[in-house]
Amino acid sequence: MAVPLIAARGIMKSYGHVEALRGADFTLRPGEVVALIGDNGAGKSTLAKILSGVERPDAGTVEVDGEPVAFGSAEEARGAGIETVYQDLALCADLSPAANFFLGRELLRPGLLGLLGVLDNAAMRRATREACERLGVRLASQTVPVSALSGGQRQGVAVARAVTWARRAVFMDEPTAALGVVQTQRVLDLIRGVRDSGVSVVLISHNMQDVMAVSDRVEVLRLGRRVARFETARVSMEELVGAMTGALEARDSEGTE
Amino acid sequence: MAVPLIAARGIMKSYGHVEALRGADFTLRPGEVVALIGDNGAGKSTLAKILSGVERPDAGTVEVDGEPVAFGSAEEARGAGIETVYQDLALCADLSPAANFFLGRELLRPGLLGLLGVLDNAAMRRATREACERLGVRLASQTVPVSALSGGQRQGVAVARAVTWARRAVFMDEPTAALGVVQTQRVLDLIRGVRDSGVSVVLISHNMQDVMAVSDRVEVLRLGRRVARFETARVSMEELVGAMTGALEARDSEGTE
Amino acid sequence: GQGGQGGQGGGGGQVRVTLVQGLAGEEFYETMACGAKAKAKELGVALDVQGPQKFDPTLQTPIVNSVVASKPDAMLIAPTDVKAMIAPLTQAKQQGIKIILVDTVVEDPGIGLSRISTDNVKGGAAAAKALAEQIGDKGKALVISTDPGVSTVDARIKGFEDEIKASHPGISYLGVQYSHNDVGEASKIVNAALAKDPDLAGVFATNLNSATGAGSALQQAGKLGQVKMVGFDAGPAQVKQLKDGVVQALIAQLPGDIGAKGVEQAVAAVKGQQVTPSIPTDATIVTAQNVDQPEVQKILYKAGC
Amino acid sequence: MKGVRLGDLQVVWIGLVLVALLAAFSILAPTTFPTSFNLLNLVSDAAILLLLATGMTYVIITAGIDLSVGGVLVFSAVAAAEVMDATGSLALGTLAALVTGLAWGVLNGVLIALGRIPALIVTLGTLGMSLGGALLLTGGVDLRAPTDLNLGLGLARWLGVPLIAWICAAITAALALVLAWTRFGRHTYAIGSNAEAARRGGVAVRRHLIKVYGLAGLLAGLAGHLSLAKYGITGVSAHSTDNLQAIAAVVIGGTSLFGGVGTVAGTVIGVFIPVVLQNGFQILGVRPFWQQVVVGAVLVAAVYVDQWRRRARDQ
């Protein structure tokens, strides 16, 4: 079996006396789409944040390409080619869509102005509009701040951003929750496209249709622990729901690693 | 035909040079579940905010029980028995779930302490926990602020709050976007239960399965205008998607009013 | 230090005295502290210096309270308000601390075994005369002061006004503007006054910060020679303005002497010897002509000691 | 990272810092610092600031700010002095101070809540207006308190503690309870946490803001009256740093300038930390300039310890 792109073992994380993760495991292989599912409060977002460097685990190990890593910041995870769409989107509400799209990676003007750090706003706007339109998200105006966008428009910006920059893996924490039917379909297509270009995708979603439609594998989190893993092709929706709610016993269709 | 509970006609609303609503109509009859659907940015949330008193229209009329009204504030709409689950949830992140649940309607201690405005925190916590559990949303701790809840837990609090207080109508702007499978099912059941108790429901959702499953009628918004109305029983999912995207011509299965 | 016993009266231990300035870091009060320190060293007295960061009784009161708590034998103080400092000083007195007023005073005559200060009314009158002479007894004259309720500057204003009214009818008096003892504020006031009355003839600034600020405004405005100015005190910046021709006369007090005499009186009071209830100290008019004379050089305020 | 913030535990750490400071000074100056005389002075120096800081706590929890407190204090003191002078009645003077304080506070609230002008600007404006107004009323000179007030309330003690300190402590305690336990307090937090959510939830945000600024004004008015009694003057040229002192106390006590969190108990500690530092260093005979340096450094260190412990607990 190929070396996993990301392998996390025994991740623990508490906030005060709330134990969000109690020894969670997680595996992502190169070029696959893994759905990470679980009930509300199961710890999915917490795990995604830890694997993308935003939070630090209290215990447990994370390996990337078989090497142990300890991401100290989102910056480091991004350096390793890992991008994330956060459930709370993590946009700067006062900035324009383009400013958010290119946040931390701003395009500079060519030549001397660029050396002085002068932004190339026109180019950034153009690229942002194009990336959003690829998702079917229309931005009425490019100069309004993100706070003036509709819920779906905001999510479109966040998804487009992550997908554009990812080189190894994208975490998508409920990326279609606010999206319309067409836009959701486009995101699912996009996920497939991304996977085909060799980038792995972790899809966190409560929509089992979407999960079944797009994922190669499913990992199920319950009460802060991984309780089941499935090949998507060999599992039914009922089984997934059963695993999430605990109606089914813990199950691992892939055997131990 | 019975007098509509809410009838809005020709609603216009612009933000700067963005026209969010361009003469939108909307009807809600007593005791029915209406799905309000449309593409991202179609103006659904804006319409919901106007009908629940949070924003004022630039033009157009709103009638409640056939009487023209001009809600000056959310407070007035709530006085008329109309509650809303906002897409952005509108929770106070620093306050506890119970404080949010009872915001503006706090329970006071009995007797003298109550006259002094002293809160009955224990009772409020109890009621909040019960209302959330009815939706299948478990709160790990009642004293953490809402900012520490998972996305789905927050949404559960907002939905439970609106449903508990509504007497005439509930607007739900994508109430299940962050909810798990089970919780979503419970909310759909709840919507039916609410309708059966005589309260009308407006469901804004991008999930066509849910729309088909729970609504009596569907109104479709596109680019700030109502472009179609359907009896749910007599429409297919394809038709709905077609109406939203404009692939289908504007259509009104109920004829003009 | 907190080493002493805090005992009463001239017992065996070293006499402990605290000087509470009106404003820490102002040359007048720093020079006073220098004089007091020198005298304390000479007499073998342990001297502490404290002072508020603004000339403000609500800031000076807690300082007095803590000084009282540290139980010195005597306290030299320049009260920042004639009224507000009565209560804390009464409390200090009740604790058996000998109080000597240096520079400013309070309204309660029962406070302060000795009061040592310049004759400020006379100083104000002298300033009026000097200014009148400079402007040829005619034209508009403005006064810049700190804040009302400070005994010294109020007295200077009184002396100035009385003299102008009595003997210089040709001068049209524009009244007092208050700078809150802030150099920048004083400078702004004078700037605006120049714009409003381009024919302004003379300015009297009643203390060190007011004068420094007023002088710098005149210098900036390039009104050298057109507007004459007399200032109280002789801080280093003021002396420089005098030499640059911005200011025509300074009324120099003897802060070092005030401090030294204060320590003497304090020691006398602590040892139960005779104290002098009121000690007026001299004021000298410093001009460009006499500023370089050695006896005048000696009285200019020091930039530290 | 927000972390768990409810409950009053947050006050514990900064309280321990205060205790540590008290202990340190008591060891360094055993015969002078921990005396009842000195500690009573501390309390009495802090009492009036405590009122201002308590009002400021409410204001800052709504994500507002009030720079006008010092000016309102002076204006109320002047109003009280003039009314007492004219009528000879202490009671009417007290009333005048309270009413004028309340009026300035309500003016602040109306301009902020209805005019939607930033609180910083409104209260900077009313700071100038109230101070200037006070000076106009007095012609620029300090008025004196009637002797009965200055020697009565100003010096009165109960169980050995100045009556003024009792009054301030009682009001602070009452307002601490109101903030923590009542609907009024709950709405104060809600507005600071998310004013729009509070509005949608049916909280009368504007009316509440007017009440909160009115409360801060009322407390400043009372502070003016007490300060008139204590110092015997209206203090027209003093009080210029009251606003910053009160704001600092609130923030030291763990209230966020961004609103939504904070406690009066924290503010009480926040009032005492700088007062104790100042007093302790003065008693130790540290030179004034060093004092400034050391007080500044210890202040930062104290809050650092607090933040650090709080963070450690949250993680």
Place this chain on the structure above:
Amino acid sequence: MKGVRLGDLQVVWIGLVLVALLAAFSILAPTTFPTSFNLLNLVSDAAILLLLATGMTYVIITAGIDLSVGGVLVFSAVAAAEVMDATGSLALGTLAALVTGLAWGVLNGVLIALGRIPALIVTLGTLGMSLGGALLLTGGVDLRAPTDLNLGLGLARWLGVPLIAWICAAITAALALVLAWTRFGRHTYAIGSNAEAARRGGVAVRRHLIKVYGLAGLLAGLAGHLSLAKYGITGVSAHSTDNLQAIAAVVIGGTSLFGGVGTVAGTVIGVFIPVVLQNGFQILGVRPFWQQVVVGAVLVAAVYVDQWRRRARDQ
């Protein structure tokens, strides 16, 4: 309600308010107010404050605050004076002012960004430390500037305008462009808008904050040097309200204390409005106490007009 806020149009209304004020005073005092003498005075009074307010704009856009500017200014002036005195070199003195200013700013930034102590507390602490430190260096008294500085840079003019004003204007203009057009500016807005999102987006938030506070310190250091040249003294007791003045200017100019929005152009107007008001009313001969009242009232009214127009446009 947030509404549309991008673009620089927001500065227009408050700018019109300033123009209206200038026009009004020119009509009321046609022979004295709109003279080149008076207007140059205005510019030169405002110049140094402009530097502080520009640095403050950056700081406030990051949702921070810097109370220490006045202290840092004084400290740098003292450092410059002592170095010039010791070495006789004006250039070394300038360098000393800049380096010490930068150092204080970086200290602020480090404590805020790495120590995660509230900016208000950190800068209140460094305000005391820098002021106290300056007084320690000088032994508590004002130092004088060397005559070549005071009579050179202090009085120099170019095209009739004081050189100091040119320097301040040039730096302000440059920093306005940096804020609006460069990556550095973009990150400044991002941090103030949502620091967590900026961090997740890969902005080195801590490093950037250190730079922003360093910049504010550097500007305060330069302000100290220029103020030494202009006034000829280090002004150890003269800068206690600089922080509030700078903050007020920034907020009048439309920058939110909650961060994320604001422009330097707005700040420039915000610096001039109070200066013009003060000067105008003094020229009109309004009595000093009335001045305070009127300046306060007009300030609130000016910002009200601004807010009101802005709101009208947004709706």
